[in-house]
Amino acid sequence: MNHTLPAGRWPLVLLLGATLALHGCNEPSTATATPVKTAGDSPYAAVTVQHKLGTTVISQRPQRAVALDMNEVDFLDQLNVAVAGMPKDFVPHFLARYKDAGQTADVGSIVQPNLERVHAARPDLILITSLQANHFAELSDMAPTLHFDVDYRDSEAGHVALVKQHLASLGEVFGKQDLARQKVAALEAKLAQARNVTRDRPERALVVLHNNGAFSAFGVHSRYGFIFNDLGVKPATATQDTGLHGQPISSEFIQQANPDILYVVDRTAVMEHRPLMTADTLGNPLLRQTNAWKNSRVVFVDPEAWYVTGASPTSLALIVDDVIKGYQP
Template identity: 60%
Template sequence: MTCNIKLRAWGLPVLLVVFAVLQGCDQKAIEATQEPLSLGGTQVESASYETVTVKHKLGTTVIDKLPQRVVALDMNDVDFLDQLGIPVAGMPKDFVPHFLSQYKEAPQVEDTGAIVAPNLERVHMAKPDLILITSLQAKYYKELSEIAPTIHFDVDYRNSETSHIEVIKEHLITLGQIFNKEKLAHKKAAELDARVAEAKRVTLSRPEKALIVLHNNGAFNSFGVRSRYGFVFNALGVMPASPVNEAGLHGQPVSSEFIRQANPDVIYIIDRTAVMEHRQPLNADTLSNPLLRQTTAWKNNRVIFADPEAWYITAASLNSMKLIINDVIKGYDQ
């Protein structure tokens, strides 16, 4: 701020007033030059920014300045940003999990359309300087990259048997580097490690075998070790009750008779219908399936109606992993 005042041969009182005005101008100029940028409720120094180069499955993305407007096209990335205190400029609002509900009606957050088919015009309207995507939006990578630097979260939704937790933590740390939030990102990663370790302590040496099934309008799909929920068996130590190992996003169709014959000690039910049709999830009273009621899991009150939004909409972020781990542990606490 610059203040110019022309002095004349005025009296002492007038000169004193002028001197005070000049002092005020100088002080405001100093404060203006010292004021740091604000991002997500924290003070971030703007004097310098160390370039971050991110290599991912779709290419290499270079971030050479601190992003101010971020569009996240997958709910997992919205959760990462929320955990790191980074404002969200745009996101799809068709399937927003309950733990991110504050963004659903937020007027300052641009609705970018559907998770699987983002509206590129709306993405552009959000004026992003960084875009975050997963495999669900991968086919739009070229167009999105023309709008702003775009980073692909390399999580495998079809087969999470190996490295699922590590991929989550790596992406978290990368975002921490981009937004100068490395310390917080490492703290959050350590918290996730602690929850995973807790789950392993619960499942360690336990003989119970579990089945993970997806409910879809009365039909069921089973998920084995090499599937979307493979990490439950591999990383969390749950023993599988089914030999079904086919990798896939939607699992292997199975009958109620198959579930009864597998006779699991624990059943985790993910109600896809509740998510897709925005209905109340199934519970023990509303699931009227006589064959499931004959299983050991049902008889011992170990049928866990999992959080469908954490398991189905996300399952690869900090909040969703904590909720999934809570559900897994419930299967052994009943």
């Protein structure tokens, strides 16, 4: 029998409104295995995972995993684990095959999952992040529920370590330890590519989010802090905002910061399903005065990797590719 601690009662009728229950993280979650016998003769090492919301015990290998965050879907995909259910409101291009997959139930939205649909998917494991943390008790009463301790507000410390640790933990859960180690090694090699490019480079970079004509900036202590901390990119400003959407800035701010490299995350393209903006469609005269623009080092990044995910093996690999583009002539 599977157990998750702590557990709350699962109300079938009452649907609680989802909020962004965002949590910081100081230590990666940990998983330990204890050999037990399952039904039949096949042994399974029961896995105990400690995370910020409690301790989850998984005593049988999951057969129907439901992932409520696109990062979690990518983890399952990387480990060749079937996805029994997932939100399908914002599915990134690198997971597009799940969008219309009949065997993968649509369980609502990332921020507000439909708990009745989750229950109907008959999960024996549920994977969540801080975006769904306020439903932990209800979900835990359906099935063992694991919380991925990634901090979407401030990724400056431990972001990459958390991704690698989560891979290892899920490898233990699904009995795919060797594959998980291979994926961790591949991720480490990819991140090393970025560090090899940024090492000893003088260029200063600015990461901005575009949202219907307005901009916000992200510094070292923000959702993109790992760009500076783990990839070695030098920041162009001392912005300290830790909000999900950065610190609102003006075009004059970008002009005065005068970054050598400008990374633009087009949130509008994601949220309104519009084509990704380009240098021609941006057309901001103040931005055109920056060194980044003059030297053709404005990178319109993959917004689905940067904004929809950003904390999974595939998204980190795509982010590394975008970061490297900024240093290319």
